[in-house]
Amino acid sequence: MTFPATLRAIGQSPLFEELQTKRQRRGELKVCGLTRPAKVLLASAMAQAEKRPLLAIAATLEEAGRWAALLETMNWDLVRLYPTSEALPDEVLPPDPEIAWGQMQTLLELGPPRRS
Numbered sequence: 001m002t003f004p005a006t007l008r009a010i011g012q013s014p015l016f017e018e019l020q021t022k023r024q025r026r027g028e029l030k031v032c033g034l035t036r037p038a039k040v041l042l043a044s045a046m047a048q049a050e051k052r053p054l055l056a057i058a059a060t061l062e063e064a065g066r067w068a069a070l071l072e073t074m075n076w077d078l079v080r081l082y083p084t085s086e087a088l089p090d091e092v093l094p095p096d097p098e099i100a101w102g103q104m105q106t107l108l109e110l111g112p113p114r115r116s
Contacts, residue, residue: 003074010045020049040070053078061086080106 010016023029023046031042040056047054054076058064064081071079083102087093 006041007045007048007074010041011049016042016045016049020046036066037070040067040074044071044074044076078109080109082106 019029019031019042029046031039034042043054043056054071056064056067056071058067061081061084068079068081083099083106085093085096085099
């Protein structure tokens with residue numbers, strides 16, 4: 001089964017409908033205990049069901065890279081990593097021009113915000 005077919009099957013399951021209803025009622029959905037691929041599948045199915053983009057935030061660049069690789073495998077049209085420094089939160093470092101440039105590139109590729 002291909003990923004688009006898998007996402008369609010997930011989107012048609014009663015459990016998925018229940019999760020969607022809870023997310024819409026509460027404004028958020030917290031799911032624990034899933035593997036990374038299962039989280040990516042669920043997040044992708046939810047975003048596609050609502051015809052919305054998916055923003056995934058990861059704790060580390062390594063984790064973000066893993067999410068990006070899985071999302072690319074699932075044929076998302078646009079997958080971008082937002083570059084950050086590996087500095088600790090309390091470290092004061094001068095801005096890195098290469099990171100700033102990468103951040104601007106990523107934001108430009110994502111395009112202007114949509115108006116409702």
